[in-house]
Amino acid sequence: MANYFNTLPLREQLAELAKCRFMNSSEFSDGVEALKGKKMVVIGCGAQGLNQGLNLRDSGLDVSYALRPEAIAQKRQSWKNATENGFVVGTYEDLIPTADVVLNLTPDKQHTPVVQAVMPLMKQGACLSYSHGFNIVEEGMKIREDLTVIMVAPKCPGSEVRAEYVRGFGVPTLIAVHEDNDPKGEGLALAKAYAVGTGGHKAGVLMSSFIAEVKSDLMGEQTILCGMLQTGSILCFDKMVEEGIDPGYASRLIQFGWETITEALKYGGVTNMLDRLSNPAKIKAFDLSEELKVIMRPLYNKHQDDIISGHFSQTMMEDWANDDKNLLQWRADTAETNFEKTPAGDVEISEQEFFDNGILMVAMVKAGVELAFETMTAAGIIAESAYYESLHETPLIANTIARKKLYEMNATISDTAEYGCYLYNHACVPLLADFMKDIKTDVIGKGLSVEDNGVDNKRLIEVNAALRSHPVEAVGAVLRGHMADMKKIV
Amino acid sequence: MDSLRLDNILFDKVTVNFDDRFTLSEIDWTIEPNQHWVITGTNGSGKSALAAVLAGVGDIENGTVTGLPKNVGLVSFEAQAELIAKELKKDDADIMDVISLGTPVHEMIFDNCRDPELAQTLVEKFGLSKLLDRAFRKLSTGETRKVMLIRALSSKPDLLILDEPFDGLDVDTLAMLQAHLASIIDTTPMILVLNRFDEMPDFITHVAYMDNGKLTITVDKQDENAFNELYQLLHLKTTDLSVPEADPANKLPALDPSQPLVKLNKATIQYGDTVIVDKLDWTIEQGQHWQLSGPNGSGKTGVLSLITGDHPQCYTNDIFVFGFQRGNGESIWQIKQFIGYVSTSLQWEYRVSTSCKNVIISGFYDSIGMYTKATDNQKKIADQWLELLGMKDRADQPFNKLSYGDQRLLLIARAMVKHPPLLILDEPCLGLDDMNRQLVLALIEKICEGKETTVLYVNHHAEDQIKGIENYLGLKKN
Numbered sequence: 001m002a003n004y005f006n007t008l009p010l011r012e013q014l015a016e017l018a019k020c021r022f023m024n025s026s027e028f029s030d031g032v033e034a035l036k037g038k039k040m041v042v043i044g045c046g047a048q049g050l051n052q053g054l055n056l057r058d059s060g061l062d063v064s065y066a067l068r069p070e071a072i073a074q075k076r077q078s079w080k081n082a083t084e085n086g087f088v089v090g091t092y093e094d095l096i097p098t099a100d101v102v103l104n105l106t107p108d109k110q111h112t113p114v115v116q117a118v119m120p121l122m123k124q125g126a127c128l129s130y131s132h133g134f135n136i137v138e139e140g141m142k143i144r145e146d147l148t149v150i151m152v153a154p155k156c157p158g159s160e161v162r163a164e165y166v167r168g169f170g171v172p173t174l175i176a177v178h179e180d181n182d183p184k185g186e187g188l189a190l191a192k193a194y195a196v197g198t199g200g201h202k203a204g205v206l207m208s209s210f211i212a213e214v215k216s217d218l219m220g221e222q223t224i225l226c227g228m229l230q231t232g233s234i235l236c237f238d239k240m241v242e243e244g245i246d247p248g249y250a251s252r253l254i255q256f257g258w259e260t261i262t263e264a265l266k267y268g269g270v271t272n273m274l275d276r277l278s279n280p281a282k283i284k285a286f287d288l289s290e291e292l293k294v295i296m297r298p299l300y301n302k303h304q305d306d307i308i309s310g311h312f313s314q315t316m317m318e319d320w321a322n323d324d325k326n327l328l329q330w331r332a333d334t335a336e337t338n339f340e341k342t343p344a345g346d347v348e349i350s351e352q353e354f355f356d357n358g359i360l361m362v363a364m365v366k367a368g369v370e371l372a373f374e375t376m377t378a379a380g381i382i383a384e385s386a387y388y389e390s391l392h393e394t395p396l397i398a399n400t401i402a403r404k405k406l407y408e409m410n411a412t413i414s415d416t417a418e419y420g421c422y423l424y425n426h427a428c429v430p431l432l433a434d435f436m437k438d439i440k441t442d443v444i445g446k447g448l449s450v451e452d453n454g455v456d457n458k459r460l461i462e463v464n465a466a467l468r469s470h471p472v473e474a475v476g477a478v479l480r481g482h483m484a485d486m487k488k489i490v
Numbered sequence: 491m492d493s494l495r496l497d498n499i500l501f502d503k504v505t506v507n508f509d510d511r512f513t514l515s516e517i518d519w520t521i522e523p524n525q526h527w528v529i530t531g532t533n534g535s536g537k538s539a540l541a542a543v544l545a546g547v548g549d550i551e552n553g554t555v556t557g558l559p560k561n562v563g564l565v566s567f568e569a570q571a572e573l574i575a576k577e578l579k580k581d582d583a584d585i586m587d588v589i590s591l592g593t594p595v596h597e598m599i600f601d602n603c604r605d606p607e608l609a610q611t612l613v614e615k616f617g618l619s620k621l622l623d624r625a626f627r628k629l630s631t632g633e634t635r636k637v638m639l640i641r642a643l644s645s646k647p648d649l650l651i652l653d654e655p656f657d658g659l660d661v662d663t664l665a666m667l668q669a670h671l672a673s674i675i676d677t678t679p680m681i682l683v684l685n686r687f688d689e690m691p692d693f694i695t696h697v698a699y700m701d702n703g704k705l706t707i708t709v710d711k712q713d714e715n716a717f718n719e720l721y722q723l724l725h726l727k728t729t730d731l732s733v734p735e736a737d738p739a740n741k742l743p744a745l746d747p748s749q750p751l752v753k754l755n756k757a758t759i760q761y762g763d764t765v766i767v768d769k770l771d772w773t774i775e776q777g778q779h780w781q782l783s784g785p786n787g788s789g790k791t792g793v794l795s796l797i798t799g800d801h802p803q804c805y806t807n808d809i810f811v812f813g814f815q816r817g818n819g820e821s822i823w824q825i826k827q828f829i830g831y832v833s834t835s836l837q838w839e840y841r842v843s844t845s846c847k848n849v850i851i852s853g854f855y856d857s858i859g860m861y862t863k864a865t866d867n868q869k870k871i872a873d874q875w876l877e878l879l880g881m882k883d884r885a886d887q888p889f890n891k892l893s894y895g896d897q898r899l900l901l902i903a904r905a906m907v908k909h910p911p912l913l914i915l916d917e918p919c920l921g922l923d924d925m926n927r928q929l930v931l932a933l934i935e936k937i938c939e940g941k942e943t944t945v946l947y948v949n950h951h952a953e954d955q956i957k958g959i960e961n962y963l964g965l966k967k968n
Contacts, residue, residue, distance in 0.1 A: 036819060054802065060821040084761055085802035166800070167839075168823075168857025202861055 001112075001140040003310040005211055016211035017380040019176075022479065027192065028201040032059050034186070034193035038100035041066050043092075043114055045078035047158030048131055049105035052198050054085060055165045059197040064088035066095040066102075066118075096121035101190065103129045108416050109320050111135035119144055125183070127190050132217070133210035134416060136178055138313035149181035150191040151210055154200055155388060156396060157412055161198060170199025172388070174206045174213055204479075208385060216381045218307045220372055220389030222420025223300055225397045226413055228368035229258055230334070230406055230421055231428040235436055236360060237339035240445040247338075248345020250445065253354065255344050255405055257361050258398035260354040266395040269476040270366050271467045276355045277362065279455040281448050286463045288363035288443065293371055295435055299427055300375040303420070308379055316419050327415060330422035334406050353447075360444040369394060373472040383475040391472055392479075497557035498522050499544070499649075501705075504553035506543050514539050517553070517705045519698065526680045526693055530720075531700030532727045533685075538566060540700060541651050541683045545569075559648030565638045566653030566683070574634065577627040592625035599640055609644035615666050616640060632659070639667065643674075650674075653683040687721050699723070701928065715893055719929065722899075725880035726932045733937055734874035736909035737867050740854050742827055745813060750775050751828075751912050751944060752797050755808035759792045759801065766792050772963060776911065779938075779945045779958055784965030790948050791833070793965070794914055799825045812911070826856040830905030830943070833916035837897055846892065846900055847872045847885040853904035875903040879933070895929060902933055909942055916948045931956070 005013060035056075040063045042053045049065070057063045065082040069091050072079050082089045096102060096118055106114050112135060115128070122128065127148040135141045136149065143149050154161045156171035164171050173195045177187030188207075195205050233254050240250035264273040274282050306312040319326045334340060355362065369391045376386035400409040410418045442448050467473070501519035508514075514536050521527060529537040542548060543555065545564040577592050595618065603609050613619055616636045621629065626637065635657075642650060652671075656664055668691055671680065675693045684690060690697075699707035699720055709716045745751070752774040759767040767789040774780060784790050795801035796809060799822040809816040812828040830853065840849070842859040850872040851864045864872075876882045879899050889897065898918065905913060915934065919927040938945060938958050947956050 032821075057805065058799065058822040060819045060824075062819070080762075086804075086806035087802075167859060168852075168855055169859065169861050 004137050004140040014380050016209045018382045019209040019212050020382040020385040021207045023205045023207050028196050032193045032197045034189040035061050040101045041095045041099035042103045044106035045081045050081045051158040051162035056197040061197050066092050101127040108134045133214040136210050137214040143181050148187045149178035150187045151176040152194045165199035170203040172204045173200030174208050176208045176210050178210050212385050216385040216389040219304050219376055221417035222424050223303055224368035224372040224390050225393050226421035227424025230425045232364040233339050234337050236444050243441045245445040247342045249347050251342040252344035256402050257354045257358045259402035261362050262395040262398040269473050280450050281359050283463050285359045285363040289367040292367035300371045304375045304379050327419050356447040387475045499557040502554050505551045506548040507551050508548045514703050525695045527696045528682045528684050528694050529698045535700040536703045537683050537700040538653050541653050561648045563642030563645050563647030563650045565642045592627045594623050596622040598626045603644050604646045605644045612640045650678050651681045656689050722880040723929045734871050753810040757807045759803050780961045781959045782948045782963045785967050788965035788967045828911050830910035830913040832901050832905045832918050834920045843888050845886045849889045849900050850875050850903050853907035913943045914946045
C-alpha cells in the first residue's frame, strides 16, 4: 500500500485539502431516512464505538456489533460494553455479510487488519464508514470498488458524543465521502443521515474530504492541541519551581490554568483570551507570543511538511511495526516529569488569577493557535478546517489536563495524536531553552507587579488591532456565530 | 413606663381543641422578647387559631404553654364578631320597654381605658370623633374594626395580637396604623396574622407558617433565602392561578385512548449475573395515577428509565409505550415527547448556564439547555409558569445560581410545560428541606388538578402519599 495522497496530482491534492464547508441545517431535513431499516454493524466497542452506537439506536436505527471471536469468547470489555447495553453481538462472519453499513470505529493502528478482514465479507454495494481517514489517506488502503466509503467524525471524545445527544444536542461533526468509492452516488446522503443519527447536525456539520480531515487533524493534534500544552506545562512548571514558587501552587496553576484560559478562547477567540488580561499584561503576553512565534515557526513548518509528505505517518507506522517501542518509552518518560509527579496544591486560585499569573501560558496558547492556523492555511488547508483543528479543539484538550494532567490527555487522545505530541515536545523543549532563560515569575507564577496600570496608548492600539485582525479571528467569529447554540453548553 | 415583658412564651407540643371545630396539634414555638411575629398560612390552616391561643382561647388538651402575659390585646374578626354578638344579646336581654341603643362608642373606647390620651389621639386619627355617641353595634364593619384597634392599642397590652388588621382599611388609615405600630415596637411585642406577605411591616422579625393545624415552618426574616422561599410557598398556596395552557403549535400526536400508556411485559434488567428487576409486569392506563416505591437498589429508577427510553436494555425487553412497541425504528425523541420527567439526577445533569425562562422552554424540546430559538408563544407560556411559581422577577437569572429548591420547581414546570400524557416524578422532594418540600408538593397538587396528565410518583417511603394516587407498585430488593 502506498500513501494515497502522494499518488494524486498536485492539482487534486490542493483541491482536496481546500474542501471544507459549514453545512446549512436545512440540508439535514431528511433526518435519518437514508439509513432507516438498514443494518448497521459497528466494529469495535470502545468509547466511540459504543457511544455512537447508542445514539444511532436511539435515533431509531438498527445497530449491532461485530467483535473478534476472542473478544467474545473471553468476554472482554468490548463484549461487555455491547451486551450490557442490549446490543446484538456477533463475529464478523455472523454479521458483516448482511450489513448495509459497516462502521469501522477501531483505533487507527487496527484499521488495516480490520478492513482486510471485513472487506471480503461485505455484501455488494454496501457502505464502509470511518471516523478518521488515516487508513485511506496515509496507509493507502484500497477499498473494493462496489463499496461506498464515507467518514463521519464527531469532533469530541465518545463520552461527550453520548452526553450531548442525551441532552438533546450533539457535537460538531465532520463528514466526507471518499470520491474513489462512491459508485452509487449515495455517500453524502448516508453520511448526512449518520450525522443526524449521532445528533451532530444540531451542533454543526462540516463537509470536508478524507485528505483535508487527515492532514489538518494530524497537524492540529500534534502541535497546538497536545504538543504545545505538554511542552508548556513542563516548561512553565520547572520555571516556577526554579524561581522558588511553591510546587503545589505551580502544579495547580498549570493543571487548571489551561482549562480556564482556553474557556475564554472558546467564547471569544484569541482576542477575548487576551482581553482578560490587564492592559500591561496583555501587551506583555502579545510580545512574548510574537517572540515564541518566531522561534517556533520552523518547528510548525516541519510538522506540517512531514504530515503532507507522509514522512510522519511512515515513521509512526514503523514504530507500530516495532511494537510501539518509542511510544511506550515516551509515555513512560512523560509520567516521570516533575509536573506530572507534583500533585496540585490545596490552594484557592480565582478564575482571574489564572490569567493574571499565567501570562506566559496565554502567550503560548496564542502563539500555538496562530502558528498552527497559519501553517495549515499556508499548506492549502482551508481556514474553516484549520480553525476547528486548532482553536476550536484546544479547550477540549485543556479539559483533559484539568482532569488528570498530561496522563489523562495522552490517554484520551488517539495513539496517533500521542505519538505526534511527543515528537513535538522533544523538539520544542530544547528549542525554547534560551527563551525560557529570560522568563521570570512576573509572567508565570506571580503576575506583573506594576505600580500603575498605565500603558502607552499607541502601543495598546497596535496590539489590539493585531489581535483582532488575525485571520483565525475572522473565520472564528463566523463559525462561532453558526454555533451560537453551542456556546450555551459544552 | 411600659417595658417589654421578660419571659419567653413557650409552646411545648401543644394540642388545642376549639369546640371540636378545629384542632391545633403538636405546636412547638418560642417567642422571645423583642421579637415581632407574623403568622401566615392558607385559609383554614389555623393561623387565627394559633393567635387566639395566645389570647387564652381554646382548650389545651396536651402540652404546655408558659410565659403568656396577662394583658393581651387582641383584634380579630372572631373577637369582633363576639363583641357584636354580645351587644346584640344585650339588646335581646333588654326587658325594659325602651328602645335600647346599645353601648355607645365612647363607652366602648374609654371605659377601663389605660391610656385615654392615646385613645383620644387615635380616635381623631381614625376619624371616629363624630361617631363617639353612636351605638357600637350600629357601626359599619370597618368602623367597628377601628374601635377594636383603638381599644387594643390604648390598653397598654403586654402582647398585641392583630389578626388581619389591615383588611378593609383605606390607604390613609392603613399608613397611619402602620406608622403607629412602628412607633411602639420597643414597648409592645406584636403578633400579626397576615394572609399577604406584601402587607408585612418592616419591623417584623419572624414568620410562622401554619399548615393544616400545624406550625410547620418558622423563619427568621434575616435569613433572606428562607424568607423568599416562604414567600413563594404562600404565593403558590394562596393565589388562584391555574396551570398555564400547552402550546397549540407543539401539539402532541394523539394517543389511542383504548391502549394503555405503558405496558411492561416481564421486564428484566440485568448486569452480568446480577438481576436488578426480575420479570416485572406493569400496565399504566391513561388517567391512572401510580405511586412506585421500594428501597434503594430495588430498581425504581431502572424501571422508570425503561419507560423513558434512557435505559439501554429497553431494547431487549417487551415494552409498549405511547403506541410504540420499543425497538421497531422509533427514536427516543418520539417517546420522550409524551413524558415530563423530574428527578434529582436530572437536576444534577442540568448544569448549563442558561436562564430560568429557557429552562422552562427547554421542556418543549425535551432538551437540557436550549439549542433552537424559542417561539414567542413558548416564551409567553414560560412567563406564565414563572408567574405561577412566584419567580417572575427571576426570568433572566442563570439557572445554576438558584437555590436547590427553586431549581426543582423550575424543573417541574419544565416537565409540565407541554402538558405531557405522563408525568414522572422520581423522588421529587429528595434533598429538599421542609419548606421546599411543601413548595414542591403544593405545585404538584396544582398540577394534579388538571385532567390530561397521568402522574407516576416515585418515592422510597410508601407512606409518603400524594392526594389522588390510588395505585401502588412496591418493588423489593432482589
